[in-house]
Amino acid sequence: MHPLIGIITFAAAVTAPxxxxxxxxxxxxxxxxxxxxxxxxxxxxxxxxxPFAATKSVxxxxxxxxxxxxxxEFPLLPAVEVVExxxxxxxxxxGSSIPVAAARHRLQDTGELLAAETSVTVRQSGGGHQTVSxxxxxxxxxxxHINGVPLPSDLNGLVSPGLLPLEALExxxxxxxxxxxxxxxxxxxxxxxIVTRDPAAVPTGGRVAIGxxxxxxxxxxxxxxxxxxxxxxxxxxxxxxxxxxxxxxxGTPWSASDDQVRTRGNNxxxxxxxxxxxxxxxxRHRLRGHLLATGRNQGLPGYGFAPATAARLDSRLGxxxxxxxxxxxxxxxxxxLFGGTLRDHFHDPLGELVFAASHSxxxxxxxxxxxxxxxxxxxxxxxxxxxxxxxxxxxxxxxPSPRHDVRRTAATGGLTxxxxxxxxxxxxxxxFRDVSSSDAGVESAQFLHGLRAGAAVPLPRGLTFLxxxxxxxxxxxxxxxxxxxxxxxxxxxxxxxxxxxxxxxxQWIGRRGAWGWMADLRWFRQEIEDLIATYQTTxxxxxxxxxxxxxxxxxxxxxxxxxxxxxxxxxxxYQGILNQSSVxxxxxxxxPGRPVxxxxxxxxxDLDDWTPAWRFSAQxxxxxxxxxxxxxRIPVRRxxxxxxxxxxxxxxxxxxxxxxxxxxxxxxxLGYPLPGRRFGLVLQFSTPNRL
Numbered sequence: 001m002h003p004l005i006g007i008i009t010f011a012a013a014v015t016a017p018x019x020x021x022x023x024x025x026x027x028x029x030x031x032x033x034x035x036x037x038x039x040x041x042x043x044x045x046x047x048x049x050x051p052f053a054a055t056k057s058v059x060x061x062x063x064x065x066x067x068x069x070x071x072x073e074f075p076l077l078p079a080v081e082v083v084e085x086x087x088x089x090x091x092x093x094x095g096s097s098i099p100v101a102a103a104r105h106r107l108q109d110t111g112e113l114l115a116a117e118t119s120v121t122v123r124q125s126g127g128g129h130q131t132v133s134x135x136x137x138x139x140x141x142x143x144x145h146i147n148g149v150p151l152p153s154d155l156n157g158l159v160s161p162g163l164l165p166l167e168a169l170e171x172x173x174x175x176x177x178x179x180x181x182x183x184x185x186x187x188x189x190x191x192x193x194i195v196t197r198d199p200a201a202v203p204t205g206g207r208v209a210i211g212x213x214x215x216x217x218x219x220x221x222x223x224x225x226x227x228x229x230x231x232x233x234x235x236x237x238x239x240x241x242x243x244x245x246x247x248x249x250x251g252t253p254w255s256a257s258d259d260q261v262r263t264r265g266n267n268x269x270x271x272x273x274x275x276x277x278x279x280x281x282x283x284r285h286r287l288r289g290h291l292l293a294t295g296r297n298q299g300l301p302g303y304g305f306a307p308a309t310a311a312r313l314d315s316r317l318g319x320x321x322x323x324x325x326x327x328x329x330x331x332x333x334x335x336x337l338f339g340g341t342l343r344d345h346f347h348d349p350l351g352e353l354v355f356a357a358s359h360s361x362x363x364x365x366x367x368x369x370x371x372x373x374x375x376x377x378x379x380x381x382x383x384x385x386x387x388x389x390x391x392x393x394x395x396x397x398x399x400p401s402p403r404h405d406v407r408r409t410a411a412t413g414g415l416t417x418x419x420x421x422x423x424x425x426x427x428x429x430x431x432f433r434d435v436s437s438s439d440a441g442v443e444s445a446q447f448l449h450g451l452r453a454g455a456a457v458p459l460p461r462g463l464t465f466l467x468x469x470x471x472x473x474x475x476x477x478x479x480x481x482x483x484x485x486x487x488x489x490x491x492x493x494x495x496x497x498x499x500x501x502x503x504x505x506x507q508w509i510g511r512r513g514a515w516g517w518m519a520d521l522r523w524f525r526q527e528i529e530d531l532i533a534t535y536q537t538t539x540x541x542x543x544x545x546x547x548x549x550x551x552x553x554x555x556x557x558x559x560x561x562x563x564x565x566x567x568x569x570x571x572x573x574y575q576g577i578l579n580q581s582s583v584x585x586x587x588x589x590x591x592p593g594r595p596v597x598x599x600x601x602x603x604x605x606d607l608d609d610w611t612p613a614w615r616f617s618a619q620x621x622x623x624x625x626x627x628x629x630x631x632x633r634i635p636v637r638r639x640x641x642x643x644x645x646x647x648x649x650x651x652x653x654x655x656x657x658x659x660x661x662x663x664x665x666x667x668x669x670l671g672y673p674l675p676g677r678r679f680g681l682v683l684q685f686s687t688p689n690r691l
Contacts, residue, residue, distance in 0.1 A: 095175045100172060105645065109162045110166060113166075114192070117174055118557075119176055124674060129162070135189060137188055143179065143191045145183060146319060147196060148182060155477065163315060164194060167221055168196055170196060172192060173192070173195065177503050181384075182372045184370065186448075186450020186473055204688075221234025228282060233276055240269050246263075248262045248305050262304070268298065271294065273295075277289070278290075281325075288323045299312055300348075311347065314347075319338075330375050354540075364393050367390055387410045405436045407435075408434075424453075446496060453469050467502075470500070471499065498528070499526055503523060504523055506521055517559070522556045526551070527552075566604070568602070570600060571600055574597045575594070579591055586626050596620065603615075615639075615640070621636075624669070638662070640660070643657040651687055652683075653683070656680070658680075659680070663676040
């Protein structure tokens with residue numbers, strides 16, 4: 001049987017008190033219930049870049065029994081609906097939108113929420129560090145945004161989603177393969193946009209959670225209203241000991257003679273978050289603001305067969321932004337100022353991770369401005385975005401390190417032609433990037449550009465054909481170009497990665513009697529040239545180099561079926577991400593860390609006061625070395641998760657869950673074990689009272 005067939009199963013959605021549309025809402029959403037919506041209604045625009053006016057207009061599912069007041073107050077599963085929004089449109093691009101309410105019912109963070117999405121792979125290396133890739137791309141090929149503006153990344157160009165405070169987030173929009181013009185980016189893998197909550201729609205509430213391995217969380221938020229302005233204030237504290245049991249293979253996975261069972265040490269984590277969200281104004285002028293702060297202190301456990309006992313990392317993330325939205329007739333514009341800071345303090349007093357006693361303090365300072373807008377002229381909708389961003393990166397350590405400065409200016413123009421029988425989208429993006437180092441005045445300046453075209457053709461019986469094509473790029477990071485304090489050697493001659501992509505598929509939305517369904521099937525292909533990889537040059541130094549090309553080719557599926565309060569949803573991908581090097585040793589081999597196939601299935605049944613849910617995920621054929629040796633192949637892993645939610649009264653909800661029911665043991669990186677079976681208990685409370 002073809003592996004894709006085995007992973008196209010189904011997952012969960014919920015009952016609603018009125019007919020609802022069918023949706024491409026995110027898979028992780030499967031732990032959450034919908035508010036009442038009509039089959040065709042305006043969609044309130046979120047603070048993200050998805051401009052500006054939007055509608056839902058799809059066949060409604062049959063009416064079901066009404067939900068209780070408590071269910072409406074605690075949505076347990078997002079509505080299954082196709083949402084048409086410019087910049088995020090399932091009819092021309094591939095993507096999904098995850099309601100974060102799904103995560104607040106369970107002990108999980110932003111990264112774990114993303115892992116349930118179609119073609120999204122999240123890898124963990126311990127201490128809460130995560131990387132996210134889309135369609136087999138590298139983690140650096142995914143651009144990250146909050147309310148449409150870029151998030152500050154670390155020295156390696158990465159964002160760890162676990163640092164983002166879930167209590168402040170409304171939804172996460174994922175774009176696979178291409179990004180909307182409003183982002184002023186042309187990524188090689190895709191984009192993620194974090195959308196904060198609307199203060200006017202959030203009641204006072206919070207949650208308390210406990211779980212396995214000493215895990216605990218507490219969160220509280222409340223809203224203040226004054227006239228047309230609303231301020232949402234909240235915070236959360238969390239901790240975990242992370243002391244799970246694992247099998248230590250002694251660094252020899254091919255031999256069991258030296259295996260032993262150990263407890264993961266120095267894997268604890270303590271953190272806290274706080275946030276302020278502001279919304280003010282009227283239908284013509286609207287002001288939104290966000291201020292998010294996160295702190296985390298964690299152990300760095302190192303390899304399972306050579307654990308670190310004293311290495312620590314202290315991280316601080318601060319993000320701020322203000323946006324003014326103006327609407328007049330067919331014109332809509334958004335102007336934003338944004339800034340952020342990231343601080344990582346690494347301390348390895350025994351030299352367990354870097355061969356000698358070491359400490360470093362890395363700071364990233366980001367600030368910028370952007371303007372985006374669109375105007376409707378008959379069947380045509382031109383849109384634009386202009387963005388300027390500056391980053392300063394500095395590392396202090398035993399060896400003097402230079403300061404790196406990045407300046408980028410980008411502009412995008414797009415045009416959509418929309419008719420009942422055809423939609424066409426075209427966009428062009430250009431970026432000037434200047435990267436400099438205080439070390440001997442080294443500088444690198446580049447002009448980069450990307451193109452995108454998309455089409456959607458409605459067909460009979462609820463079918464729609466969709467296609468996209470375009471180009472993208474990734475410029476080298478400052479560390480890849482100029483090195484880092486003697487541990488990474490400079491390579492100022494690095495070329496930017498460039499790629500081409502194409503995807504095509506069909507979407508089917510329909511209903512028959514009491515049944516409603518949505519199916520989205522896609523084929524995708526991507527070619528990337530001048531890929532950048534970091535290689536070990538000596539036992540203590542690395543260097544980034546261009547190593548020719550790679551080819552990604554695959555199929556992905558997302559299917560939802562619903563009848564009354566019972567629903568199923570599933571997604572999966574089957575892909576090959578192959579090294580196209582001219583060196584025979586590597587040519588045609590799967591790139592390390594990319595699964596050949598993965599899939600997820602969910603089922604859910606909403607009763608009056610109870611909601612049982614089940615989730616199954618599987619992943620296989622992952623190699624951890626570039627030559628694909630069998631000893632570096634991760635065994636197929638299969639996870640079963642269960643959850644049971646009880647709503648005893650209005651404003652109160654209790655969810656018990658068990659993840660990895662069969663106690664499967666696996667890893668994402670060689671020597672970094674993942675935990676086994678985990679239990680969780682989450683109590684949520686809410687009150688309509690406002691201050």
